Amino acid sequence: MKLMILLSLSIFLPTLAGFFLFLKNKTITPFLLCLFLGSMVTIFPILIKDCYLINSVINIYILFELVLFLFQFKKWGLFKNNLNFYILISLSILVWLYTGMYISDIGIRNNYFRVFYSFILVLSATDLVNKIAFERIKLMTDYRFIICIGFIIFYCYNIIIETFNSTKLGFSIPTFYNIFIIKIYLNAFVNLLYFIALLCIAKSMKQKFIM
Amino acid sequence: MHSKINETEIYYVILFACLLLAIILFYFFYSIVKYHRRDLKDKLEIIYGKNGILEEEKKRIGRDIHDGISSSLAGIKLLIESIESESEKDQKKLLTISNNLDVTLGNFRYILNDLMDINLTNKDLKTFLIDYVEKVNSSKFDDQLTIQYTIGNIPIFDKEEALHIYRIFQEVIYNAQKHSKATILEIECFSTEHDLNIRFRDNGHGFDMNTTLNAKTGIGINNIIYRTEMLNGKPIIHSEINKGTEIILKIPV
Numbered sequence: 001m002k003l004m005i006l007l008s009l010s011i012f013l014p015t016l017a018g019f020f021l022f023l024k025n026k027t028i029t030p031f032l033l034c035l036f037l038g039s040m041v042t043i044f045p046i047l048i049k050d051c052y053l054i055n056s057v058i059n060i061y062i063l064f065e066l067v068l069f070l071f072q073f074k075k076w077g078l079f080k081n082n083l084n085f086y087i088l089i090s091l092s093i094l095v096w097l098y099t100g101m102y103i104s105d106i107g108i109r110n111n112y113f114r115v116f117y118s119f120i121l122v123l124s125a126t127d128l129v130n131k132i133a134f135e136r137i138k139l140m141t142d143y144r145f146i147i148c149i150g151f152i153i154f155y156c157y158n159i160i161i162e163t164f165n166s167t168k169l170g171f172s173i174p175t176f177y178n179i180f181i182i183k184i185y186l187n188a189f190v191n192l193l194y195f196i197a198l199l200c201i202a203k204s205m206k207q208k209f210i211m
Numbered sequence: 212m213h214s215k216i217n218e219t220e221i222y223y224v225i226l227f228a229c230l231l232l233a234i235i236l237f238y239f240f241y242s243i244v245k246y247h248r249r250d251l252k253d254k255l256e257i258i259y260g261k262n263g264i265l266e267e268e269k270k271r272i273g274r275d276i277h278d279g280i281s282s283s284l285a286g287i288k289l290l291i292e293s294i295e296s297e298s299e300k301d302q303k304k305l306l307t308i309s310n311n312l313d314v315t316l317g318n319f320r321y322i323l324n325d326l327m328d329i330n331l332t333n334k335d336l337k338t339f340l341i342d343y344v345e346k347v348n349s350s351k352f353d354d355q356l357t358i359q360y361t362i363g364n365i366p367i368f369d370k371e372e373a374l375h376i377y378r379i380f381q382e383v384i385y386n387a388q389k390h391s392k393a394t395i396l397e398i399e400c401f402s403t404e405h406d407l408n409i410r411f412r413d414n415g416h417g418f419d420m421n422t423t424l425n426a427k428t429g430i431g432i433n434n435i436i437y438r439t440e441m442l443n444g445k446p447i448i449h450s451e452i453n454k455g456t457e458i459i460l461k462i463p464v
Contacts, residue, residue, distance in 0.1 A: 133243075
């Protein structure tokens with residue numbers, strides 16, 4: 001159990017690295033904000049025991065996370081057409097309002113929106129990976145590539161899990177626990193990828209400084 | 212009963228999850244194709260840009276040679292011809308120098324023809340090609356090669372494309388003269404509704420296709436292939452040692 005808690009707190013690793021980069025590199029501000037918010041949301045359930053409040057905060061957080069990630073993708077040059085970008089943002093907010101307020105309740109885990117936001121993030125990350133692949137740069141040390149791989153791995157798994165969660169199939173508690181454990185391991189792995197990506201940024205900044 | 216409903220629900224959930232993953236996979240491939248096309252377009256733009264720079268540089272070198280060396284040589288020739296000498300020996304020497312200068316000036320004009328500014332316009336391409344072929348046929352510089360040609364109507368191409376076609380003609384004729392040592396070069400150029408078809412055939416030495424196309428020495432022939440591909444055309448090249456070379460180009464209009 002201690003290992004699980006430790007793995008859940010792995011988000012602090014990239015957040016800490018991001019903290020040092022925050023003032024020096026403005027191109028990844030939305031991503032660093034997401035990490036920071038993610039860290040806060042991770043420790044929130046430890047401090048507060050009210051389920052309704054926890055779910056409300058997490059539901060609001062995932063909307064912010066999606067919007068911030070989309071802004072990050074825009075900063076990385078994904079949405080050349082501003083109209084597409086704002087349509088996607090508006091659509092995300094509408095889906096969030098519809099699933100969180102109309103179908104469900106703000107205080108209940110919004111699984112429908114989680115499927116939607118995972119789907120959008122995987123599509124955007126896939127598009128960016130292909131864009132980077134044609135830029136003829138070193139892929140394995142490109143921080144955008146590493147982060148996108150993290151997105152694709154984590155959110156593809158998320159799509160499957162949340163699709164099941166959004167129905168009332170009723171996993172047994174041991175099954176749900178096993179699925180959740182896999183997610184924690186994946187989350188830790190992806191956080192490690194984020195950390196490596198931030199180190200790559202720091203390294204490239206150092207090289208530029210030396211030059 | 213409960214278990215059956217549960218199974219149907221599981222089936223639909225799996226189906227939905229698979230559908231989402233299938234969309235992602237489809238989007239992944241679509242995205243690859245999209246960026247591949249964009250990359251190809253960028254590369255072509257770079258090549259066109261480089262081509263433009265190269266043509267500008269050629270023109271500049273051509274102007275320098277024309278204004279500098281050619282004029283000087285023409286001046287020297289006039290000076291030599293104005294020298295009057297009573298000695299027969301000296302007169303012979305002067306005549307030899309004058310003849311050598313004629314050949315050198317001929318060489319220069321030939322090189323300049325390739326380098327100097329060509330103001331190709333759509334309606335001029337056919338005239339330009341015929342003029343060039345006629346110039347080579349009547350050239351004192353190379354009386355070995357005879358070009359037999361039939362050039363029909365040429366459809367409208369933009370300036371850059373027309374220049375590519377003109378350069379292909381120059382390259383083929385130069386190859387026939389210099390490398391193939393051909394005595395006859397046949398050129399047929401005609402257009403259909405969709406394509407411009409050009410066929411070159413010489414009776415020269417020919418070359419080994421595999422080694423020439425892969426070697427760095429086959430710059431001329433590779434240049435023809437490259438220019439044809441720039442025009443979205445298809446080059447068909449057939450050559451055998453001692454049996455001559457045939458080049459067929461099909462360029463879409």
